[in-house]
Amino acid sequence: LQWHFITRGSAQGIVVGTGEQTEFGKIAKLMKETRKIITPLMRKIADFTRFLIIAILALAAVNFILAIVFKYDLIYSFLASVALAVAAIPEMLPAIVAAILALAAVAMAKRNALIRKLPAAETLGCATVICSDKTGTLTKNQMTVLRIYCGGRDYRVSGVGYEPKGEFILGNKRANPAQGSQEIIETLLSGYLCNNATLVEGEEGYSIVGDPTEGALVVSATKAGITEKPPRLDEIPFEPEQQYMATLHEGRGGNTIYVKGSPERVLRMCQSQLIDGSIEPLRSDEILARVDEMAIIKNLV
Structure with a gap:
């Protein structure tokens, strides 16, 4: 009866399934098959990267076409277009994002909010409402006799x-x-x-x-x-x-x-x-x- 929701009272139960045949077993199986969750910031960065790649490739193609129109050397024009595409890609973007999240984690730590994983900083930044009890605190649900x-x-x-x-x-x-x-x-x-x-x-x-x-x-x-x-x-x-x-x-x-x-x-x-x-x-x-x-x-x- 592990992980059941009954917390008080008395009852008699009948076992109808074990392991993956139980509801919790089905949930555990689904969790193993679930793909890695993409955070909102990761999704925005992926969209921006796709847009940037398309724009860079389009710019490189336009550069190559103009070189042909003005009768530049074909090999030289191709190499120049490839170099333009490579140079325009922001290779430091992941490092910059990580640095920004680290700064956000430091700022939150100064307000007594410890961030163990950097993606949590940007995920929390997307929150618009935080639900808590009437005292305005988030508790551990561990009551104590004082x-x-x-x-x-x-x-x-x-x-x-x-x-x-x-x-x-x-x-x-x-x-x-x-x-x-x-x-x-x-x-x-x-x-x-x-x-x-x-x-x-x-x-x-x-x-x-x-x-x-x-x-x-x-x-x-x-x-x-x-x-x-x-x-x-x-x-x-x-x-x-x-x-x-x-x-x-x-x-x-x-x-x-x-x-x-x-x-x-x-x-x-x-x-x-x-x-x-x-x-x-x-x-x-x-x-x-x-x-x-x-x-x-x-x-x-």
Whole structure:
């Protein structure tokens, strides 16, 4: 099921084709057979070159005909026409174009746009519209957990992207979740187990198979050293209508249900919370106030 588009939920699939018989296999085959794409500048240069060659040949032919009309030596006239045609061809045109593209790449580098291939400079120059998200930035689609609020404590998590390297900071001190309060461990477990994303390490680094939001939760738990998953017995997949997801896992002392979803929806299903290892009445207003605070400073909740 590699390269499928399903990122959440549960389903059963039937294999109807493999290799080149699949849709992606057909696309891969077409890509191998596709000719090299000609950029707009290359196309314009090719058109200009054809026009220039025709003009030079026409000029050489006119020169030869006039030489014959004025009764010049035939061999001398032919050699002169050939020399004219050769001399008129702009041999330095490719070098000049490459130099211009290099200057364009340098100018773009000064504006923090790194050009790895020179044709990209002229291709981007032909763009009239750039589509980006509402913040005006182009992102890598790698979400990261930066803050965790649980048990009345506000943790900050370092590290960016899907690489599972980072530290948990409580106040101004480093915090080890494995040796810390039970609340942070249970919170990380909820995001890790109530999850269908997978963290994969490849040659180019770490990547996520699944939803980017769920991937961020997996990475945050992995930073805390959580890697084991008890067997999943059942699952309620996330649906926009219900606004939560739940999974049932086998445990030593009994089965455990982990839930994640919209803060408002999850809080409506709760009556108590864990604080300093003890069960206390739920502080919904305090939690929702912290949710609003995180949303205001542009942290995803």
